[in-house]
Amino acid sequence: MNTVILRTVAPPITALMLVFSVFVLLRGHNEPGGGFIGGLIAASALAIYGIAHGVAAVRLAIRFHPMAIAGFGLLLATLSGFVSIFAGVPFMTGLWIYPSLFGVEVPLATVISFDIGVYFVVVGAIAGIALTLEGREED
Amino acid sequence: MAAPTTAPIDLSAAYLMAPTALADWLVIAPIGLMILLGAVLMMVRHRLHLHGWIAIPGLAALVLLDGMLLWRVVHHGPFTMTAGRWLPPFGISFTADLFGALMAFVAAVVALAAGIYALRDIDASGRRYGFFPFLMLLMAGVTGAFLTGDIFNLYVWFEVLLISSFGLLILGSEREQVDGALKYAILNLLGTTLFLIAVGYLYAIFGTLNMADIARQAGDYHGTAPLMTLTALFVLAFAMKAAAFPVNFWLPASYHTPRIVVSALFGGLLTKVGVYALMRVMVMLFPLQREDLSLVIAVSAALSMVLGALGALAQSDLRRMAGFAVIAGIGNVMAGVAIGGPTGVSGAILYALHSIVTMTALYLLIGEAARVGGSWSLQTLGGIYRKAPWVAASAFVIFFATAGLPPFSGLWPKIVLLKAALDIGAWWLSASILFSAFILTLALGRVFLLAFWRPQPAGAAVTVTTGTVERSAPLVGLVAIIVFFGLFPELPVRLSQEAAIGLADPTAYIQSVFPTGGAE
Numbered sequence: 145m146n147t148v149i150l151r152t153v154a155p156p157i158t159a160l161m162l163v164f165s166v167f168v169l170l171r172g173h174n175e176p177g178g179g180f181i182g183g184l185i186a187a188s189a190l191a192i193y194g195i196a197h198g199v200a201a202v203r204l205a206i207r208f209h210p211m212a213i214a215g216f217g218l219l220l221a222t223l224s225g226f227v228s229i230f231a232g233v234p235f236m237t238g239l240w241i242y243p244s245l246f247g248v249e250v251p252l253a254t255v256i257s258f259d260i261g262v263y264f265v266v267v268g269a270i271a272g273i274a275l276t277l278e279g280r281e282e283d
Numbered sequence: 284m285a286a287p288t289t290a291p292i293d294l295s296a297a298y299l300m301a302p303t304a305l306a307d308w309l310v311i312a313p314i315g316l317m318i319l320l321g322a323v324l325m326m327v328r329h330r331l332h333l334h335g336w337i338a339i340p341g342l343a344a345l346v347l348l349d350g351m352l353l354w355r356v357v358h359h360g361p362f363t364m365t366a367g368r369w370l371p372p373f374g375i376s377f378t379a380d381l382f383g384a385l386m387a388f389v390a391a392v393v394a395l396a397a398g399i400y401a402l403r404d405i406d407a408s409g410r411r412y413g414f415f416p417f418l419m420l421l422m423a424g425v426t427g428a429f430l431t432g433d434i435f436n437l438y439v440w441f442e443v444l445l446i447s448s449f450g451l452l453i454l455g456s457e458r459e460q461v462d463g464a465l466k467y468a469i470l471n472l473l474g475t476t477l478f479l480i481a482v483g484y485l486y487a488i489f490g491t492l493n494m495a496d497i498a499r500q501a502g503d504y505h506g507t508a509p510l511m512t513l514t515a516l517f518v519l520a521f522a523m524k525a526a527a528f529p530v531n532f533w534l535p536a537s538y539h540t541p542r543i544v545v546s547a548l549f550g551g552l553l554t555k556v557g558v559y560a561l562m563r564v565m566v567m568l569f570p571l572q573r574e575d576l577s578l579v580i581a582v583s584a585a586l587s588m589v590l591g592a593l594g595a596l597a598q599s600d601l602r603r604m605a606g607f608a609v610i611a612g613i614g615n616v617m618a619g620v621a622i623g624g625p626t627g628v629s630g631a632i633l634y635a636l637h638s639i640v641t642m643t644a645l646y647l648l649i650g651e652a653a654r655v656g657g658s659w660s661l662q663t664l665g666g667i668y669r670k671a672p673w674v675a676a677s678a679f680v681i682f683f684a685t686a687g688l689p690p691f692s693g694l695w696p697k698i699v700l701l702k703a704a705l706d707i708g709a710w711w712l713s714a715s716i717l718f719s720a721f722i723l724t725l726a727l728g729r730v731f732l733l734a735f736w737r738p739q740p741a742g743a744a745v746t747v748t749t750g751t752v753e754r755s756a757p758l759v760g761l762v763a764i765i766v767f768f769g770l771f772p773e774l775p776v777r778l779s780q781e782a783a784i785g786l787a788d789p790t791a792y793i794q795s796v797f798p799t800g801g802a803e
Contacts, residue, residue: 232302
């Protein structure tokens, strides 16, 4: 789509949506949100950028192939499930650490890394599909 | 437990308090390994030279892990790991019993053989499409289906293997492949949807999805809940997956289109996942309903094996012929389920194990025959015996095993099934087993005569590609397994009998999920 308005606002909207997707991802730990919906928001951000500036620009911007991103997410999620082998508890048991960053206690868990994995799987898979479909349209 | 400062809560009501032994991880390790390798292969999808180096050691490790799992189950009985430390039935359990572990192990062996064959059969474009990542995820789905102890989770693994199989089926995106894949996809999605609906009904009745929990409660609901409807839905869904008559037509319509190694994997593994699920649900969860439905299953079994064999006789394309041979094999397994009892079920398990190896070997053999003869069609093939004697020798073994002739591995399950059928007086079922074997012998003998003994027909254009060790080693390995277990059948016969007993009387299975009797 070649309107000046869209081409001008697309980059800030994309940036805003990507930040928002991370917010939803982290918020999902105790409130509505999470990796799946966060990933969908991020993938829509990439799709909007693709509509405005073309698929090639998106592929350049995300550096890695969408499938590689999905693969990385799957790897992270699966490894999160296997961390509990070292604690003597079953597969996928949530394990927590509470490091103190600048005096604030931050609870980190394998649950979060699993959710981040889900986020990347969704971003990679949905962005891959969206970019392929948008690419067909341009041909 | 979001912060370390909160007061301690009594966790033992919901949590498993006993520490988990490292050996318990064996039930999840094969699945996790396949998903991990699939993820890594997706990340290096464009570095084609790495694929083989990751995938083949990975599949070898899968064989090793499944072998250790099988060893543990044989010696210590079924065991369970429930994800997230939650107590079953609330947590999702993975339970390895002898039946599941046997199937998973044999599937891993076959996948390794197919993976090695694929090193030559799948070219660079096939790898770029993602053959090896799909293969890993397919094996994750297959192994997951064999080892899960939760019926909804079984559905999830069906989906995993289905999605991967779509990818493998259209590798190359040829017109014919897309056509075959469409039929395959629609019918399998229908089957999966039926399965999901049945799981929904099951949850409405039982309020649990844990298979051990269902197995111990199924007797209480007899006569008060529509278990017959439920079981019939499951039978239809799994028969679709297994390609049993009358819902078998998608298999010969699609299995001849992909690369031969993909056909080999599908013919060996996918339909067997369907019969595995059928046996798990019918024999272990709803044994009373299985008795009521046994006539329906028996008729379907008899028609599958006879029509499958007749279909094989009618084909001139070798790949289509193999598709019908797969259906005939499914008929034999279904016959064992219909007969029931320890002998019938052990015959079915033994046949399923034999069929996984033999059907994969049959497809790989056809790949080799086509490589040497330069065609898939019986009209132009010829003279393979002279050109490649070892291919002809493997063909001899595999054809005999497929038809169930001695001295190869196909003989023993048929003997067990025949005996079981005669014991309950189902003469027509035993007659159809024999008739199907006879027709299959004719069909395969015809292939041997035309493609192997007959001299090459004049005027047939032949492009022969050279054989390599990557192509011949898997075939020779599978043939060695077929010959060995044909000559020394004691071990698989004994294991399949134990597996059948464990399936018919799942006390040990339930005990492994609910060691203390569990929450009522």
